[in-house]
Amino acid sequence: MNLPRTAQSLGLVGCRTCGRVSPAGTPACPHCGSHFHSRDAELQTVWAWLIAGFICYIPANLYPMLVTQTLTSAKAENTIVNGVIELLKHHEYAVAGIVFFASVIVPIGKFLAIAFLGLSLQRHATLSSHRRHKLLHIVEFIGRWSMIDVFVVAILSSLVQLGAVAQIHPGPAAILFALSVVFTMRAAQCFDPRLIWEKDDGSLK
Amino acid sequence: MTVNQAESLPSLDRLLACPSCGLLHQDIVTPVGKRARCQRCHRVLFFPRRRALARISALALTEAILMIAAVFFPFLTINVGGHTHQSSIFETALSFSQGLMIPLAALVLVMIILLPPLRIAALFYTIAPLKRNLPPRPRARAALRFVEATEPWSMVEIYVVGAVVALIKVAGIAAVSLGPAFWAFSALVVVLTFKDNLMCYWTVWRLIDPQAPRSQA
Numbered sequence: 001m002n003l004p005r006t007a008q009s010l011g012l013v014g015c016r017t018c019g020r021v022s023p024a025g026t027p028a029c030p031h032c033g034s035h036f037h038s039r040d041a042e043l044q045t046v047w048a049w050l051i052a053g054f055i056c057y058i059p060a061n062l063y064p065m066l067v068t069q070t071l072t073s074a075k076a077e078n079t080i081v082n083g084v085i086e087l088l089k090h091h092e093y094a095v096a097g098i099v100f101f102a103s104v105i106v107p108i109g110k111f112l113a114i115a116f117l118g119l120s121l122q123r124h125a126t127l128s129s130h131r132r133h134k135l136l137h138i139v140e141f142i143g144r145w146s147m148i149d150v151f152v153v154a155i156l157s158s159l160v161q162l163g164a165v166a167q168i169h170p171g172p173a174a175i176l177f178a179l180s181v182v183f184t185m186r187a188a189q190c191f192d193p194r195l196i197w198e199k200d201d202g203s204l205k
Numbered sequence: 206m207t208v209n210q211a212e213s214l215p216s217l218d219r220l221l222a223c224p225s226c227g228l229l230h231q232d233i234v235t236p237v238g239k240r241a242r243c244q245r246c247h248r249v250l251f252f253p254r255r256r257a258l259a260r261i262s263a264l265a266l267t268e269a270i271l272m273i274a275a276v277f278f279p280f281l282t283i284n285v286g287g288h289t290h291q292s293s294i295f296e297t298a299l300s301f302s303q304g305l306m307i308p309l310a311a312l313v314l315v316m317i318i319l320l321p322p323l324r325i326a327a328l329f330y331t332i333a334p335l336k337r338n339l340p341p342r343p344r345a346r347a348a349l350r351f352v353e354a355t356e357p358w359s360m361v362e363i364y365v366v367g368a369v370v371a372l373i374k375v376a377g378i379a380a381v382s383l384g385p386a387f388w389a390f391s392a393l394v395v396v397l398t399f400k401d402n403l404m405c406y407w408t409v410w411r412l413i414d415p416q417a418p419r420s421q422a
């Protein structure tokens with residue numbers, strides 16, 4: 001088979017920042033100064049970030065995100081999913097949809113997508129390289145939007161400070177959820193799309 | 206063009222590897238306004254635009270002004286039965302500043318208030334001499350790497366959407382008025398989008414490195 005000429009197939013290493021090519025084994029790109037990562041460690045780093053993100057995600061859904069206290073009602077603690085249900089009760093369907101998408105669909109989809117991409121390097125892949133590359137791109141692009149809920153909590157709890165009338169405080173889920181987002185963003189960033197292509201053209205060892 | 210199997214390997218200075226799939230490309234020629242894509246994975250490699258440096262500098266300056274307005278003006282004001290409370294963008298980040306939440310306060314401060322102006326300053330530092338055909342500044346490579354690496358962590362646009370969601374959530378229990386900082390931040394999102402659209406990192410990397418493979422850009 002006629003292999004496509006990639007930097008790796010010629011014993012070279014391409015810089016992901018500036019694109020310049022150096023001999024393999026160079027520790028850092030001599031043109032832009034970016035560090036090169038060892039190929040073997042790369043996938044392990046992805047799994048490590050992904051698992052860390054997942055570990056934070058579970059309690060993030062069990063603990064309250066928002067603690068609300070008003071004059072008329074008792075102290076209410078809302079988890080992420082509760083917050084969405086509250087919005088639905090107030091007939092704010094569009095906003096409920098945005099929050100549900102950013103805080104539930106995107107994180108879960110991200111775990112599944114990155115795990116699938118990681119596993120597809122070890123087994124026979126069911127999706128073409130183009131599709132898997134596109135999937136990774138979407139995960140990287142959309143993952144940061146999960147931070148919406150954390151910012152909502154930040155804004156609500158600094159704004160609604162009206163003494164006895166109404167008070168909103170952040171719950172422990174806020175930091176757990178934020179960590180989960182940061183860790184999975186790192187997982188997606190550390191995933192080198194070149195691995196997908198190398199697996200496909202047969203040059204991945 | 207890509208590198209052929211039959212050809213002997215040209216000098217490394219003439220080659221560029223696609224950051225997404227690793228395919229080698231030689232002597233990429235990109236006319237202004239056209240996209241050069243990787244032949245295998247179709248990722249955009251170069252997209253030089255007419256007078257891009259001047260336009261990026263102008264937009265970055267606009268961003269800096271909007272950022273100052275966003276940080277120092279009031280952001281949102283709430284009013285329930287005579288009780289009012291005002292928040293600035295800075296204070297929203299500090300709402301996490303008790304106990305175990307302190308790292309989150311720091312994270313939000315970095316994403317919303319620290320990174321945007323730092324990225325603007327680093328970009329200015331990098332492209333200002335290039336615009337006037339002067340040699341690049343000594344730390345230009347580190348500055349450009351910083352601008353590129355921090356791009357996903359600067360979350361102004363996500364914060365603005367979060368503010369809108371928060372507004373709708375409180376709308377039922379209180380009257381909220383939008384301060385100048387809200388509009389400044391919203392405008393900042395628009396300007397940021399225009400600037401990110403114009404920015405072609407590989408073109409700037411080429412301008413910084415005098416030995417880089419040339420194109421007729």
